Amino acid sequence: MSIFLRTFISGLNLGSIYALIALGYSMVYGIAKMLNFAHGDIIMIGAYTGIVAVMNLHLPPVVALIVSVIVCAGLGMLIETLAYKPLRQAPSLSVLITAIGVSYFLQNLALLIFGSEQKAYPQMSGLGSFTILDVKVDGITVMTLAVTAVIMIGLTLFINGTRMGKAMRAVSEDRGAAELMGISVNKTILITFAIGSGLAAIASAFYGMTYVYIKPTTGSMPGIKAFTAAVFGGIGSLPGAMLGGILLGLIEQFAKAYISTQWSDAIVFAVLILVLIVRPTGLLGKKSTEKV
């Protein structure tokens, strides 16, 4: 029972990180209709920003997190303006290749600046821990879960309740019609990138505190897993990304604990394929009807 509970909690922890990244993926996909392959590398940049802010600038952790969110949001907007905006009318494969180019660029930039050896992410001490049913729960895990829950609720309220959120839903529904109604599509997409990248920065802090070591290629695997999570839940759907992320984290941790550590990735991907065969647009994805 205690193994089950421990796995469940660590699965929720990992799932929250995936969900935060997947939200960025899914929002950008839903609104800009593109796969932002560089999203994973934003996490890496966020983590390095956190390291520099705490180690070199001696900022307190919370301020460091805010700095990292601002840097990532700015970077996301910069990438969108320079690389993706000129390609708005281009075929989607060209945009995908550009995103891959941006991903290579960020990885190699980090390699040049920080070197290839891994760096330790500053750990937040003094959060303490507590025990339920013989299972020790770290303070950071509780914080991860709490912050993710708050962000999810906040984001849902933002999308459903504010003017900007309404604009986002409109652009995602029909870009041309939204533009005709006076919504600035470019501004909406820019803000989407800022929010997505900011969420990636928050995810990077939790990732750093859970897995400690950061190197220039750190972002790619969580990026791919989060992409998987977004597709799992139905890409473009925000509740889908949250559900997909958390389920993926749980499946991965349970596979590690009960089946095999080496096979966990294969199991995660196999579950994904099975789900997609049964539900081709993901768990909560919209069914699209084809018209002739």
Place this chain on the structure above:
Amino acid sequence: MAKKLKTVHKDLLTLAILAALYAVLAVLLYSGAMSRQLMNMLIPVSMYVVMAVSLNLVVGLLGELSLGHAGFMSLGLFSGCLLSLFLNGQVPEIVRIPLSMLAGGLVAAIGGLIVGLPALRLRGDYLAIVTLACCEIIKSVITNLNFTGGALGLNTAPVYTNAKHLLPYAAVLVLITALVMMNLKRSKQGRAIMSIRDNRIAAESVGINVTYYKLAVFVLAAFFAGAAGALYGHCFANVKAVSFDYNVSIEILVIVVLGGMGSIGGSVVAAIVLRTLPEMLREFQNFRMLVYAIVLILVMLATNNPRLKQFFAGLHPGTLWKKWKAGRIKEKEAGSHE
């Protein structure tokens, strides 16, 4: 009719250029004039050409995004090399290597069939993630099996040979792949595949068996990738499944897109340029991948810029010729009016 003949000529020209290229490379290689660096690159670059041309079949002709091509290469590499290791010393090299390529291709084709099955229900980005997932599953399975050498990698030292032994096989594989793709593109089957890409529902309504063609494309592309993988494995003394992750698939996809969708000659040129460029930029060390990334982004921005596109279209020899002719006719007309 004239147009058909023209495309046949164009294809023959591409094939002739490829054959001539390999003839020159063979002369350089066997006379000993080739530098060591080029010799080491010869087989890997040739295999990337095969990978790119075969992926172009899926992405360019069928119009489906596949991020799992490296998985098929890996399947072919391990099955082909295992057979080659088993046959080593029992049959001469001239039988062993083609056999291992065939085996690699067949195993990869079975993989292609399995990956192609979900592809029948999914499309677009969902298919992309499924092919990527299959590639990662293949990677973990090979890494965790015992007879494939596990995480330490398969020791292929006994069958390892240099470019001098492998070049004929590589040249034949490249030419066969190009020939098959070219013929397919012009055949009834190829037109059926392209019609699925352009409008699936319309294709279905005129009686084209979408299921059959989609599966056939996946199987054929996987076969060539597997054969290429088997030969690729012979240029290393140790092969690890982890080196064939989705990043390799993405690299091949980049080659296909830069070379031009559906263009075989384009894939060949892009594969050669993109694989040799990083080697040539070695002196820039850490900057070379950064430069590569910037070039990639700039090329995408430039090729999709309407103004630049118009400018380059104007530079095309055919267009220039037409312009010149039109100019002459105008001049003549002007002359006759006087």
